[in-house]
Amino acid sequence: MTRPRDLPRRLAATLAVLLLCGVGADAADNKDSIDGRVPLPRPAKGKGESCIEPTASMRRYHMDYLAHQRDETVRQGIRGRKYSLKECVACHAVPEPGQEEAKTLTVEPFCGQCHTYAAVRIDCFECHTDKPVDKARRTGWQAPPQKESRRARLGAHLGALERSP
Amino acid sequence: MKMPPSPPANNTVDGARRRLLAGAAAIATLSLAPGVVLITAAEAKAPTGPASAKVRWGLLVDSAKCGDGCDVCVDACRTENGWTGHGRPRTDPQWIRMVSLREPAGGASWTLPMMCQHCRFPPCVDVCPTGASFRRADGIVLVDKHICIGCRYCMMACPYNARSFVHEDVAEQRPHAPRGKGTVESCTLCVHRIDAGGIPACVEACGRAGGGALTFGDLNDPDSEIARRAAAYAAVRVRADLGLDPAVRYHIPGRAAKR
Structure with missing residues (x-):
């Protein structure tokens, strides 16, 4: 035995x-x-030459950089510091592999690679969007059509009614 | 003769010191030239904040200008912050809603937007077991969703029914308004806009496409438009009897101004 x-x-x-x-x-x-x-893991390449910190320290400490600063941003309203999830997304959101023509971008090919390998669940994007800012801004609020246009539409509608026999 | 306002006494030292430092920086930059230009902090956008306790952001709703059936502010908030319903009113999130009031005696009626009132003494903060519910220095009441456990005590505590629990998976969030299932959320007074020097989306939209019924500003500054209007109207606090001192004030037309 x-x-x-x-x-x-x-x-x-x-x-x-x-x-x-x-x-x-x-x-x-x-x-x-x-x-x-x-x-x-084969993380997708981001935009630009290098990240804001050397790659080695980004790999090791990115979560600390972000977690420390998020509290200051949420609770004290300090914005525009060095680290920002938005900035991560700005460089690292890429099209899904195999769908390079796709319009929607995602950070999954970047973050997901190592996080899957290390079996560390990433919660950031449960709440935060993984679309770059300018992409999301395009669908921002627009002033609703004014009364004139509604009136114009009504006029056109009524005019069409009159013309029809 | 009108004199220019003198700067507060406690600021003068800071101002002088700042000017001196700026001068020193300029000299240093000059001596580094020619040809060599060091761009470090100058190129990156300077961080803003922290929120100052000297200001208290507030809203004034003039219901005389708030049109019946108009929900431009609700629409703007929904688009700005990306909260959408699933056609299930009991569980759908709602940061701002239109409320209709009717005086039973005379039959007069008003509509008003109702949202987080950003109380000075917020009961939602009192009851939060994790500290996720908090009041920022400038008076904005927020939820830190990183540590919200979704217990919904704050929803029970809020007398204005201002908070919502996110029951369903969320997609297509706005970059400045993270939202997620299992957390509580409410009006943030568009804190991302305020921190960038802007005004809330509802106020902007109401001015542009609505009746211009919303005024945003600093309640602590007696010269601000909101403070002057609030004083002129003797604007009311909803459920003032609770003593929470909300930062959202309402002007109800025809209501006797009590001082």
């Missing part, structure tokens, strides 16, 4: 053997994976 202490060692050995044998066609085909199962 295997003693519990040996179990990890045995598992590791089995895994190594399996890996050496190239178990699973997927594993052999999938060069983008460390363990042969989970594909490595």
